[in-house]
Amino acid sequence: MGQPRNIFIGAIKMEDYEELKYDVLVIGAGAAGMRAAVAASDEGAKVCLVSKSLLGKAHTVMAEGGAAAALGNADSKDNWKVHFRDTIKGGKKLNNWRMAQIHAQQAPERIMELERWGAVFDRTKDGKINQRNFGGHRYPRLAHVGDRTGLEIIRTVQDKVIHQENIDILMECTVTKIFAENNQAIGALAYYRNNGKLVVIEAKAIIVSTGGIGKSYRITSNSWEYTGDGHALAYLTGADLQDMEFIQFHPTGMVWPPSVKGTLVTEGVRGEGGILLNNKNERFMFNYIPEAFAAETAKSEKEANDWLNGVEGAMRPPELLTRDVVAKAIMKEVEAGRGSPHGGVFLDIANRRDADYIKKKLPSMYHQFKELGDLDITKEPMEVGPTVHYMMGGIRVDPETSSSTIEGMYSAGESAAGLHGANRLGGNSLSDLLVFGNIAGYSAANFAAKCEDLTIHKSAIEGAIEETLKSFDNDNTEDPYKMHAELQDIMEKHVGIVREEKSLEEGIQKLKNMEKRLEKLKTTGGREYNPCWHLCLDLKNMVITSLAVAEAAKERRESRGGHTRLDYPEYDEILGNLNIIIRKGPEGINVIKSDKDKMPDDLSDYVAKEAV
16 A cells, blocks of 8 residues: 555645555445455455445345346256347347356356355255246246345355455445556546545456446436446446447336335236236236237247237236336336326235235335335235336446456446346346356456556546546536436436437437536535535436437437337337447547347357247
8 A cells, every 4th residue: 555645736735645556446346346356356366346335235135036047946947048048039139149148158156156155045845946937037047035135145245255365345435537548447546435535546457347327317226326437437438338228117116105216126026926907907918918929939829829818827927028018018008097096007916925925925025015105015006117227238348258448447247238138137137247247357357467567647646636526616506416306307308218319319418518517516515424525426427328328329210128219119120230339539429330249040040949
């Protein structure tokens, strides 16, 4: 550790900043970041793990239903190829095929590894890890711990991290700048949220695992940390972003009371037998089954017809169609006047399972509704509706190494793009964190081992500190709280679950105007425990990522997966073979169309099969 430096910018004296030096810096301490830190440490690297929140409080805990892995415990016919096929089909074939293959092949070992580390999964009668049904998965595939799977996983990985050698943890610490030289990442500037002190971290390799962007929207299941930090940091460093138009609106968030609108209601409720009803008590999802999907999934024409005609038990419940299909179906029911009193629909498990079963399998949902909505889900249906939940787009990475287009910068988890294509299957996120967190950590450590020591120039540090403290300028006038509310209005109105060209163009112009106003954001008070300052810094990231989403959404003139265009309601065959890349240019965002990687013929033929 170096000595604190005292620096001056103009006539303003900056406080001392701390200097740290590591082989690998991991930004973000959810399951992906912690798994990456463990992998890098295993390779002998000295690791710094930076957590915006307290360790163990990351948004991973909100992934409740389970982790998808083809263990074959609930159905012996399951295997990695079926999981791969489901992932590609769920992603509307826009996935990076190699990432999907690696994920499907390695997910079982990562789950078994968690068990060896102490994770306690629900069991089958013969003692194996139990697996439940989930939307888009052909077989029961989700290893789970009731409806608290994410919590169990993060607890397990956290316990591994704190007992691991060579990992230092900086909690309640936020990175505001990644330094790069000659297209190579060499370190970062961060600040401690409790006291405002600055820290410069030199690192030979950096892993970005900061999660999603949900706080750009008002109705979201995401926690306060999800402000697009990693996406914006990578973009500003020069890394490519990919598939930013694809945001997943989870079909089932709480819609009442208003204070918790958007809070996630796990897909596990539907996986355990819950059904969706409109205000006429109709099980409406049978009306929204895509005919092509029924035909290719059914084992016979009769089975497909029975499913489309609402014959219960003919096939998997239609409530377990992919999330994009279910979310849009709920919206259509509400728009047609068949919604629930508070603008959603009803999710009923009370009349499908007995009370003891519900409390055993869905304890968190039982307590969540009891405490937040004064509702007993063992006796009454829940009111649910779509909520911003997950970002399929992110930093463009190499599937074999998780490396970005900036040398020495890696990404894993929700901040990385490619695996999920246009729509993520439920349960794939938790196994994604483990598989690619491990790969990113291993790759970053081995890169660092071959890398010479690099020094961050003092002028770069001074510039980054000036930018970080800019909102304390007495001449600034913009209220960050009002701007945040304005940003959420823009995103919900112009870049929501359905989009069209004219509205997107209006939204983009509003966001560009807002981007100019970022320079005038005003922080009141000092640097200790100051949420106003934190929001000023977060807003910069949210506006950058929101612009990236809107620009990419404008360019994708088709409806595919999580992206729906009213003016282009069909698939476009050409766009179905292209990824949209967001890249920083001299004048701002550049939008580039890039050919997606071609899948080998044997896997392509397998995906095209009608049934497995």
